[in-house]
Amino acid sequence: MIIDAHCDVLFKLWSDKLDFVTSKELQVNLNKWRESPVKVQCFAIFVPPEVSNERQFQVALEMITIFFEQIVKPHEDIKFIQNKNDLINLKKNERGAMLTLEGCHVIGRDINKLKTLLQLGVRVVGLTWNQANAVADGIGEKRGAGLSSFGEEVIALLNKENVWVDVSHLSYQGFFDVIDQATHVMASHSNVYSICKHRRNLDDKQIQAIINKDGWIGVTFVPSFTSEKTKVTYHDTIKHVLYYIDAGAKSCLGFGSDFDGIDTYINGLESIEQYQTLSDELQSILTPTEWAKIAYQNFINKFPQ
Ligand SMILES: [Zn+2]
Secondary structure, eight states: OEEEOOBOHHHHHHHHOOOTTTOTTOSSOHHHHHHSSEEEEEEEEOOOTTSOHHHHHHHHHHHHHHIIIIIITTOTTEEEOOSHHHHHTOOTTOEEEEEEEEOGGGGTTOHHHHHHHHHTTEEEEEOOSSSOOSSOOBTTOTTOOOOOHHHHHHHHHHHHTTOEEEOTTBOHHHHHHHHHHOSSEEESSOOBTTTSOOTTSBOHHHHHHHHHTTOEEEEOOOHHHHOSSSSOBHHHHHHHHHHHHHTTOTTTEEEOOOBTSOSSOBBTBSSGGGHHHHHHHHHHHSOHHHHHIIIIIHHHHHOOO
């Protein structure tokens, strides 16, 4: 059993009009998911920056419609997860689907749009994608500013509503502003900077900040975040897991694959059913307790309530 905190299937279903059950183009389709050890999958609402400002929120709502119409409602074994009890109460044959937001650009400067997304069941809110928005700067904005006044209002709402704040993609300053102000922090898909010097990864200071904050970190399967080599294998992914554990993150760690958000793949982790290989390998290295924590227990423990 594994919980995965990030994939971009909704984006592909929206943009490419694929079939969630069978499309071979998807790294996460229902058939592959059912063959995999993944018990709960988070589905990100990611609206690409090319969509005009006026249409951003509308597209986010279209993706939520796709989530319910194609992923949750037609399949009896797929349950919509909105709180910790939904997670704990999943039956043996059931799998959970969560809604997350990747980037507050879709709400513009309108806090009511965020309230609407929370009412529709979004339980993890990523503040930015790579660009700047009204909430904060993303990691790709050279200004590197942290939270705006509106951003502080957003954090206050998320704290009040017990929703996770996702710092993946956020600027360095924004990261530490969130550490200061947010109650529930996660980095849904970020690897270790000292292993692979990519701007999207977490340096040692950030890792310690998440540990001290009792937050959560998802190891991700993006090749360019995993190794500077040209051929990247799942053994390279394991290095990030072990580094995080050595750094003291054993109780804060999990996975956020980024499946369907990437167009290059890690050898041995090309799609969701291959989680089995990683799982087998890690179970031969870690104690059963360590594996259970990383695979699902930490995520359940930290789920805000
Ligand atoms: Zn991402």
